[in-house]
Amino acid sequence: MDLLMAGSAPVASTSALGAEVERALQDELRADIDLQECPVSGVIPAQDDSSRLSGMSTTGLIERPVSWVALAGFMGTGKSRIGWELSRALALHFVDTDKLITRVVGKSIPEVFAEEGEGYFRACEREVVGRVTRLDHAVISLGGGTFIHEENRHSLLERGPVVVLWATPETVYQRTKHSDRPLLSVEDPLARIRTLMDEREGVYRQGTIHVHSDGRPSEEIVAEVIERLWHWSDLHVPGDWSSRAAD
Ligand SMILES: Nc1ncnc2c1ncn2[C@@H]1O[C@H](COP(=O)(O)OP(=O)(O)OP(=O)(O)O)[C@@H](O)[C@H]1O
Ligand SMILES: O=C(O)C1=C[C@@H](O)[C@@H](O)[C@H](O)C1
């Protein structure tokens, strides 16, 4: 795959934060070019040859359903892990917005929340969304709250398909209980997960494609996402092959 073709031209920035985000994004895209291992901590990349999913045509071109896709959903539904595996399967860049923000601020997510406040974190998210929606040849894994904010949601849905991953509160709890997600650092994280999920469910439903992740291996989820993206692209761009990347 020619990842050098991927990404975007740098975007002129109107704010200091915007300039930082742009610089970090370009660094991230460069770093991704040689990346063989999943950058998400605790994640074991799929061992099988998932490149078969990217559909190499007889001409040697890679056929993909889309050249840009975002993953949304609650914390612990697998956006980072599935997003990374999906990006390898489709031979696309991978951008994790949480990771990008830690690069921009130079602090971990819990540190950003504790020292800069959630408001600052959400401002970073808005800047990041403004930029990742200008990218092409990329899989974007969002933070759990990114899609909840209306402005972000509209920009993302306007840009392309947003795949929402789902899991039960119990699954989310099991997957996040040893982590340090600031919104779940409370006395009863499972109760917090239930409440927050209830509050957010209606908004996540506004995504384009919905995929369950409970009790399923990541390879199976990635395969379903790709199949559903092909279906989506058939419905949304009938006969318009120009919107499908083949490179
Ligand atoms: N299908 C799966 N089966 C088993 N474990 C999984 C699955 N998907 C993700 N996980 C694991 O669950 C944990 C949380 O996954 P991940 O970090 O991808 O979630 P996330 O949706 O990105 O969360 P956040 O919104 O907080 O960024 C990780 O340890 C990951 O390896
Ligand atoms: O659901 C949320 O609001 C969050 C999810 C994580 O991905 C991080 O973006 C942060 O911990 C906040």
Ligand SMILES: [Mg+2]
């Ligand atoms: Mg994540």
